[in-house]
Structures are given as structure tokens and as C-alpha cells.
Amino acid sequence: MLSIRGLRKSYGNHPALTGVDLEVRPGEIVGLLGPNGAGKTTLASIVAGLVRPDDGTVLVGGIDAVRHPHRVSPLIGFAAQTTGVYEVLTVQENLTFFGELAGIRGIKLRQRITDVVAALLLEELSSRRCQQLSGGEKRRVHMAIALMARPKLLLLDEPTVGADIATRTALLDVIKQLVGEGTAVLYSTHYLPEIESLDAFILLLDHGSVIARGPVDQLVARHGMAALELSFDGPIPEIQLDGYPVVRDGELIRIVTPEPAIAAAHILEVLGPEALHLRSLDVIHPSLDSVFLALTGHRYDANQEERRVSAS
């Protein structure tokens, strides 16, 4: 459904994408993961026809999306990172407008609105103006608009940011249902557990390049490794631990080891009285988080990403 080859984009001297290849087949979710500046939003914006790439091809349903953005837009449902709703209009009016733009009319339009409203738990809100809704409710409307055209390809850029747990659960349930019905989904997020729960094919981006790709379990098996992380109140002590590589990462000390529990016992022994200054001792189990750590050398700070995206 979506085929990307050699996609490049720079903003001035800053490269945002440096040759990305990607395939999303019908009924498949591809999760775009990466920190701030990795190129996730640029990639989604190019597919949506909002940004022109410097080089590369983007085919949506076999149509060149760069040359003919308006021919592919009926195939795409796009929910950008920033919520986009007409604040002074009701939920129903927002859905009506975007349905009409997609060429849906009459009974079909009313039926489609009913379906989308039900899927995103918006029944009781449909006659309320968007400016009266909470952030999470607005996010559901934002997503509902993207679904109005019954898209073959769904582009979701940070769809759950700022959403409460109920909204997050509703959105993820809808996405799973759509994928089951054959919709292709490109899902950009900073929230690793979400992508794990969707069982997506992962594309890990860093500084505009794909640094890893594959199903979650394969990536974790190949790159995920356990580690031990320690933080201290006050200065970080010098630690030498035979047989374990000790790495300093900002205010943390990290020890990568397949047996973190044994390493923890050793380090407490080595620290001696310094152990009294320990603020935290965390065991990092193999997961997407540790895949990111292994491939980039730093932890994925989901809270920082959430703050950044919410602020934008």
C-alpha cells in the first residue's frame, strides 16, 4: 500500500531524512520510532503531501504521491501530531465537513459519521463544540476525522500524545480493528509500550536514518540486552567491576550484562559505604527500550518526548 525508496529531505544544512526505505502492506502496522529530530514527522508529512522530499520515491497504492498528491489523498487518512479541529464547530459538523471533502454525501455520510462516532466513543459529544471538549476528547475527534474517508492507508503521527488512558485504549482498539479489516497503518510514536502492544513491524529512526527494522520480538532478540542502571545523590563514584563494562551516561552509571541481578550483588559489594548514596538501582530487561539503548547508546526518554510533543 505504501512503498518508499531512498527518501531524502534536508531543511537548510540539517538533514531530516537520509535515504529511508519502507514498505507498509495492507493489514500491517509499521511503527516509526525515534527520538526528537529522528525524522518521523517529516516522513509522515511527505507521505501526506505536506512536504516535498529532496529525493526518493513515495508510492501510495501504486501512485506517485510526490507528483500526484491529490490523486493519493483520497486513499490516505492523516492525523497530524498537532490536533486539527474546527474549535467553534460541533463534533458532528467537523465530521460532516471532512466527509463532504472526501466526496461522501447523503445517507452514506450520515452512516459513516455514526460508525466513526461509535468507534471512538463520541456519541455523547457529537453535538458539542470542540472548544468545549477536553484534550483527550479532541484527540478522539482528530482521529475520527482521519477515519471519515475509510482510508486504505492511515498515517498517525503521535496519535495518543496527551491522551488519557480511556482515549489511548479506545484509539489503540480502533487501530487494531482497522488493521484487521486490511487498513495499512504507519504509526509514529515516542511511546514504546504502545508499539509493543500493537505488535507492529518496527522502523527505528535516528538522525534521519533507519538504524534497525523488524518485528518487535526479533529486534529484542537481536539487539535487546539487559542492563543495570545506578544513580547517586551527589558525585558519581569511580567504579571498577571485573568482567562488567561500566559506562557513564550523564548522571547514570550503566552496566550492560545478561545477568543484571548477579551484577547488582557484585556492585553493592564493590561500592561499600558509597552504596549509602545510591538514589536508584534499576534493572533494565530486554525490550524495545533496551534495543534503542543498544543501538544509540542512550535511553529513550519518553517523558521528554511527551513534553516536547504536548508543547508543540
Added chain:
Amino acid sequence: MSLRRSLAITRNELRILRRDPSPLILVLVVPILVISIMRGGVGAILGFLGYHGASGADFAVPGEAVTFVFFISGFIGISFFREHGWGTWDRLRASPATTAEIMVGKVLPMCLLGVLQLAVIFAVGVGLGLDIRGSTVGVALVGVALVLCVGAMGMAVTAVFKTMEQINAFGNFGAVALAGLGGALMPLAVLPAWVQRIAPATPQYWAMRGFNSLILNGHQFTAALLPVAVLMAFAAAFSIVALLKFRVDDTKRS
């Protein structure tokens, strides 16, 4: 180019206008209020200029109509800028609607508002003493050309300006300043010589020239042709500015 999509955008603009009708009230009620206040004084000036028997409404009605119809160019800008504030601009761009369809869909309702505004002001103006001595069809033609010029100017200011503050400043102060310079607030003959020299550079001057010929001087339809042609030339120039400067991916601050 799909007329259906443009009309969907037009209907949406009308829904938004219905939610906040303050622009409608501004462009309909305020000019009528100003006409009521000014017509006595303007009538005296018309007598002084030799238009014996003319009422103040014969100048004040077209004058205020021309002054206030240009506020709509600011409203057009606002209708684009608020899309950026609501985050819906990228939604529109990612929709099947082309840039041309979006433009038409957003400018059309404002042009309809302009036509409604002129019709209401002139209709109420008749009750206040307006007497169209010449061609009524000519007056209508000047009105339509004026509205098209305002629509094109709205697209040009949308293309050129970057912030809502700029649009507001131009839409309000710019409209009044150009009305003064173009002889829509007071008859040009009583204004300073320097204003009379630069007045033809404003579309307001040509609209007033057309209206004055038809209403005050009682000229026939042909008197409307030159003002209409010049107003259309202004509309073409503003459209060219809009085409050259409008960038769909420009960031506008609302």
C-alpha cells in the same frame, strides 16, 4: 477543479460565520449607523459643491458601502489564518481539495457577504433618502466589480502578511485610510490637493467615481464602464500578487 469540494468549504465557512456573526453585524449595522450620523453634514457639503436637491444619503450611502466593504479583505485573511491556529490548515492540504479549490471555497462566501452588504446598505439607503438618478444596472455592475476587487485583495493580503495582527491592522486601519484617500469618506473636491492627486491609485476612488457618476450626476450605464474596467484591473493585479506570493506551506501566526 471540483466545484463540489469548493462548495463544501464554502458551507463550512458559512457555519463558522453563523457561530460568530460579529463580522456580519459589523459590516451591515455600523455603516448604516455612520450614514445616519453623516448624511446631514454631507448633504450640506453637496449643496456647497453645486448638487442642489441631492440628499446627504446620495454620497454617504455609497461612501460608507465602499469604506466598509473593504473590511471583508481582512475577514478573508482571518479565515485563512485561523485555520493555522486551529491546526486545520494541514488537514485541508492533506485532503483531496486542491489549493485552488480551497481558495475559491474560502473567498466565495466572503464575496457573497460583500454582495449582501452592498445590497442591504443600498436598500436601507433608499429609506434614508438615496436617489439613484442614473442607471441602477450600472450601480449594480460597479458593486459586483468592487466585491471582486475586495475578494482579490483579500487573497493578496493573505499571501503577503504573516501574522493575524498584520491582517487586523490592514483590514481595519488600512480600509479606513484607503477610504479617506479614495474620496469615500468625504467628496474628493473638498479634500487637500495632494489627496486628489494620489486618489486614483486607490480602488476606492474608482468605485466612488462610478457611484457618483450614476447616483449624483444621473449618468447612464456607460459611465460605469471605465470604473468597472479599472476595478477589474485592480482585481487582476491583486490576484497576480496572490498567485506569486501565496505558499501553501507558509507558516501563519494566528
